[in-house]
């Protein structure tokens with residue numbers, strides 16, 4: 138999608154990729170959430186959001202990445218009704234969060250960053266309460282299904298205060314899903330969560346997505362965004378600095394380090410071997426080069442691995458291994474946020 | 479209106495009473511029973527009737543109010559302070575419920591508890607002293623009005639408080655002294671003139687006086703004034719609550 142920022146001095150990363158799902162000519166049809174020029178200045182004068190524009194597509198998993206204090210929780214807080222915006226507009230499936238808050242909020246489920254639950258209630262009681270609070274008629278069968286999906290069924294009569302941190306997190310997810318929201322916000326859902334729960338949580342997120350629920354998550358763990366998300370947004374210091382489809386982002390901003398292991402030691406790179414910078418390892422046993430994206434060769438542009446291998450063969454230099462190391466989203470992220478500092 | 483949401487909040491708040499049954503019902507009933515034993519039976523038997531009402535019966539309306547006022551304030555203030563303190567308020571703020579609906583849930587539940595408590599204490603009082611209600615419907619009306627007013631006040635207190643101390647201090651250091659001085663154990667007509675004038679600044683005097691009128695048809699300031707002032711207090715609290723919600727005070731950042 139398009140983005141994003143053109144403030145003075147900041148990065149200006151624009152891209153023209155159109156979405157996979159959305160026809161370009163109908164840009165507002167399937168936006169389940171549209172945020173425009175959203176600002177937030179806290180009472181102490183701190184500008185937590187400085188004009189955020191963001192559009193979320195129906196049914197996608199969107200990961201919002203950003204360092205601590207970037208404004209992720211503030212952004213989610215405004216959409217969900219916890220924080221009052223200072224300016225701008227938010228439409229949830231066409232419903233304005235200010236003028237049509239009932240319709241907007243019914244569509245949203247929120248799993249907050251902090252673990253806060255009514256400690257003296259039972260799991261069953263608190264999830265049933267959440268459903269009622271959002272105006273949905275009691276539906277024990279539905280609540281049962283949620284609790285089973287989240288492996289909470291055995292614990293349904295337990296007092297929340299007796300549960301472990303991971304279990305409490307599950308309860309919060311169950312509460313957020315109790316009113317069958319169309320959009321689920323997960324604010325740092327895996328912070329302090331064990332591997333097992335993390336895996337289960339991602340399974341659940343995928344299942345929800347398969348049912349058509351839109352998922353917006355923030356996370357510190359960039360590998361998670363890399364595994365899970367369809368699209369990625371990067372926020373820093375209250376500004377969205379990039380929104381892009383994940384694979385496109387990796388292609389565009391990622392790098393691949395290609396290493397060819399040699400059978401025999403090479404003392405120097407033969408002149409004219411390869412038309413781009415090539416590194417010879419100190420032990421003389423490998424050659425390496427870096428290319429943009431996953432593979433930027435072809436179409437007559439830059440020479441790629443295939444050219445290198447042909448050249449090596451032509452010169453009688455034997456090789457025994459080829460290795461390609463893709464840079465992670467994390468590298469890209471650090472690069473981006475680093476640049477805007 | 480999201481009536482299902484209101485019902486969920488209301489039920490949740492009432493359920494909290496059952497979890498804290500001793501604190502919210504048993505303990506006020508016990509302390510009121512002690513007052514009846516000490517003041518009603520032991521000391522009261524040596525006191526002359528006031529305005530024709532035996533002393534033991536005379537103190538009943540004031541004692542009911544003493545418990546109802548403090549419990550309305552504590553219940554409603556804890557009800558809203560607790561989710562603010564634990565962070566669970568996020569769910570209420572993100573739910574499709576309006577300010578009025580939140581208020582109906584919290585204040586409705588707190589007032590319900592207070593009315594029930596009032597009725598229980600009333601029943602308890604009948605064990606110790608005998609009396610007849612002259613205006614039963616008016617006494618119920620006063621009880622409901624007063625419960626709602628002080629539950630609203632408690633709700634405001636729960637929003638304003640930034641620690642448990644303040645929650646406890648107000649009922650303990652403000653409401654109960656004012657109720658004691660508000661003619662629970664005496665008629666303000668018995669006070670010497672300067673003190674009588676000063677007592678009239680205590681709003682609780684009017685509540686006790688009106689409530690006692692409904693019981694025995696005796697009054698120091700008169701039921702019309704009592705009723706008007708009770709309604710005025712209710713309106714002030716409603717106004718403050720509306721203002722608080724409009725500005726998002728202490729709820730939304």
Ligand SMILES: Nc1ncnc2c1ncn2[C@@H]1O[C@H](COP(=O)(O)OP(=O)(O)O)[C@@H](O)[C@H]1O
Nearest residue numbers: 179181183185204205206207208209210211731
């Ligand atoms: N209630 C508040 N008052 C003042 N500043 C706040 C408040 N809440 C958050 N902030 C500030 O706003 C910035 C963004 O916070 P937040 O949205 O929580 O960031 P993130 O979730 O990305 O870590 C931070 O610098 C934080 O200190």
Ligand SMILES: [Mg+2]
Nearest residue numbers: 209210211250
């Ligand atoms: Mg955060």
